[in-house]
Amino acid sequence: MNHKTLAALLGIGLLAGCGQKGSEQLLINGAGATFPYPIYSKWSFEYRKVDPTVSINYQSIGSGGGQKSILDGTVDFGASDGPMSDENLALAKAAGKIILHIPTVAGADVVTYNLPGNPPLQLDGPTIAAIFLGRITKWNDAKITAQNPDTRLPATDIAVVHRTDGSGTTYIFMDYLSSISKEWEASVGRGTAVKWPAGQGAKGNEGVMEQVKQMPGAIGYVELVYAVQQKLPFASVKNAAGNYIAPSIESVTAALATAKIPADFRFSMVNPPGERAYPIAGTTWLLVYQKQASAAKGKKLVEFLKWAETDGQALAAPLNYAPLPEELRQRVLKEIDSITY
Amino acid sequence: MNAVAASKEAGEPLGIGPAHAGKLGDRVFRLTTWLMAMVVLVLLALVGWTLCKGSALSVKEFGWGFLAHSDWDPVNGNFGALTFIFGTFVSALIALLIALPLGLGTAIYLTELAPGWVRQPAISMIEMLAAIPSVVLGVWGIFVLVPWLREGPYPLLLKYFGFLPLFRGPTTGFCILSASVLIAIMILPIITSIAREVFRAVPEAQREAAFALGATRWEVTRLAVLRYSVRGVFGAAMLGLGRALGETMAVTMVIGNSDKITASLLSPGNTLASKIANEYAETLKGLPLSALFELGLILLLVTVGTNILAHLLIGAMGGRRPRGN
């Protein structure tokens, strides 16, 4: 091979890149949470059929990544399950950008585990906090067996798996643990990336799933759809009303029904009062600029958002996400109308 | 008539142009190549400057204490690099401990013992090992190596050596030791090939003299070759270490990602490179990002320092072989 052939090959490589199919498509880039990744990638796929001139590219890099990317302006929209903090919103405002939180769907953080036979477990908040704090270290600890009298629990060590990346899934979990455990709130706190007292880390919902699947005795927290798709067991958690509730669309919807939603749509719905409500639930947001930089992209993005809040909601339930209630949807659509391009 | 004028008359089609055009061409050419060579210096300056500028905030805030603290707490704004420096060095040193004897043994085999037909294929295969992309090795690590280690060797280690604080369970397999094994696999080729070069450089006469005195194969190797090559072997080790310190993808995938320092090799950890890989995408501007940049700066300084030391030992840094003739 001589240098001419080499040059030709390089040229082909470059041209292949430039001349990819259908150069008419507009690419809208988003990055962020892994929690809604299954529904967002489904939306992206289906929306290509609704509007073939637009391609929505969503990469799941974690909620922290979503917040950072939209703050830095390296993507067109971000996604996060933890609301952006006041400081960060102020930072954005100082740079002349107002960021809107658009809630899309609600989901549940489930506590998943890897035990022989994968029996259904019942756990309450303080027990979960103790496990993740590293206080309870064996599966047959008294506190766990007391809540699960009909299940044989082995003497295996509990291997805690948590997230390493900044995660909205983590935020929801932290929010819950902070609200039911003063000790947790004081020592670890709320946040998308915290200092974990115990266990080892994995990246993304996917990473935690993988680790829990591979390690006997593991316990971790993931978004509901991941556990269902991989047929992993999850625990029923005791809610504020005293009932052990399993995570499902119904129990998440019940939690959503009792949540108080402010004008900027940043709300928390953990540990709600409802009878049948699942306590570790949260909504996920798309983060967009109120003032879009590009008219063409802005228009297409608004169309996509409107589709997501209307037709897209029908795709949520099959993937085990709870769609937003009608009244909330109307409020969100009004918010989307305020986006200028 | 001189040669130039004669060739002009003869109408030579290429190569010999008028003198002044050649001079201009020379000038342009020399300038262009000089600029391109300068790019290397500019790149180095850019890398250094970007890292320094990025870590300025963190350096100002924490000073030297950054190297001594092991807290990494984004919520409260406390950052320290100790865990990652520890993880980086421990995994690299253990990898070296595994790879150096293996590499030396292999190099001895290839230079002293192997039959001729085995040599080239074996060398080729070892160099192919160096070509395996880190992410591919990481995938293999997650799904093949770690499960095997978790089922087989690690329980044995725990059973027989569990009295040492180095080996404490339970282990998920995603730990410092697993990362060290992967790193060892990645640095084997470089250690083997440099050791081979060093052994080959020993004059044949040394071996022959030893043989003439009635030494066995091993004694010849020990007396004539190894004794001669200590410095070179050190250099090989350092180069391997330099490579090991910077390894990112494969390590990130199997090291377990924990921000705590533990004595046990079977517990998860983090290295400078893997922490940056995990956190960079989402670390917001300000102190957290600056702390991450400082990790990158430390990583660069450590890798560069090791590489310089290595090159000094094997005498190749900035050196130039004489023009061929």
Added chain:
Amino acid sequence: MNPWYNRWRKIKSSCVSGLCLICALVVIAPLALVLFHLLQKGASSLDWSFFTQLPKPSGDPGGGMANAIVGSATLLGLAGLIGIPIGVLGGIYLSEFGSPRMNWAIRFAADILSGTPSIVWGIVVYALVVLPITGYSAYAAGLALGFMMIPLVIRTTEEMLVLVPNIYREAAFALGIPHWRIVLSIVLKTAGRGIVTGILLAAARVAGETAPLLFTALGNNSWSHRLSEPIAALPLQIFTYSNSPYDDWLRQAWAGALVLILFVLALNIAVRVMTRSRTPHLTR
């Protein structure tokens, strides 16, 4: 001399030889094992749809890595566009023009840069290019990979050019050929094969890098139509898929890893074939 002692010496020698053989086998084993497992788990997923289809949403069967393969080719092309001219011309400078001190400095810098961890390149290009200028884009990713190629290519080019005997240059000078002409038409041509192998090795090394892409390319689940947009790449896709819990994605991760390693090994073998006739049969 005590015959028992001699026997002991011989036994010791045989033992050590045996150990060294075992070392060699242990060192070669990982390559064989990795290839074996890749073939076992990945080959079955290498069907037509893998090479032609875009990724499907998690859980939907089918889909492939077509955009990642083309994306990697694109990035390699971009990287070559930057790395090859700068590296080769820089190597020419070192070999033909430079002063000893300047050359030492440049070689030193090149050695440091080639030892720089790839993740450092990633964050540097993110801070310099992605953030202020282009956002996540193929340009930024190609730039990062190109930067990584430069120190490798400049060193190998210089080494190859230096091997060209001076006689060639002197003869050409005697004929009155301008220096630049000499270098381009004669020296470069003579060293051509060696330079190309250096470039191929650098390309093989850079094609498998993932860390720089994490912060520059972002990834794309469909085709990239402009180089100023995020782009999918094979190592990136493999990394993302291997972190997922979906079986069909995991199988595709293996398949992707197989394709990547075959490509890299093919380049290396090509280099070996090209240099075979030049290397004398090894006596040691």
